[in-house]
Amino acid sequence: MTSIRHETAQFVRELELYSSKKLHHPDEVATLIDLARAQNLIDVLEDAAFHAKFLTKALAVMQRIGAEGEGYPQLAAEFQASLEKASTLLKTLVKESPEDTKQHFVQTFFSLRQESFTELLDLMQDLTVVKNWRVDGRPLP
Numbered sequence: 001m002t003s004i005r006h007e008t009a010q011f012v013r014e015l016e017l018y019s020s021k022k023l024h025h026p027d028e029v030a031t032l033i034d035l036a037r038a039q040n041l042i043d044v045l046e047d048a049a050f051h052a053k054f055l056t057k058a059l060a061v062m063q064r065i066g067a068e069g070e071g072y073p074q075l076a077a078e079f080q081a082s083l084e085k086a087s088t089l090l091k092t093l094v095k096e097s098p099e100d101t102k103q104h105f106v107q108t109f110f111s112l113r114q115e116s117f118t119e120l121l122d123l124m125q126d127l128t129v130v131k132n133w134r135v136d137g138r139p140l141p
Helices: 006-019 026-038 042-065 072-094 099-110 114-135
Strands: none
Touching: 006 026, 006 114, 026 042, 026 072, 026 099, 026 114, 042 072, 042 114, 072 099, 072 114, 099 114
């Protein structure tokens, strides 16, 4: 994978302290930040983090109310649309990356395996922490 800038690695450590939990994919979050910075696509990263926060909250509601719950079908449709948008945004960030980085993201998060879907949701939780950091007015590295 792409080498991570020192400032970004430090930021990820601060992010974990801020959230009081370990990120599921700290190296990948750092890589996405550095790719966004290098390609002048910070707005794409921030948009992905916005969708990640919606996805994290929507999934919790869907699990709480169950498939028979009021509004579940509409929420599930919005969840799917937002997941597709977030995936597209992340693919935009990695498409110009070195081949090994690109393959890592594709195999880990975007393949058709159930494990990839689980890993993608974990990455969405991590990006939710990034979004919360930004909502608190804190800068990205």
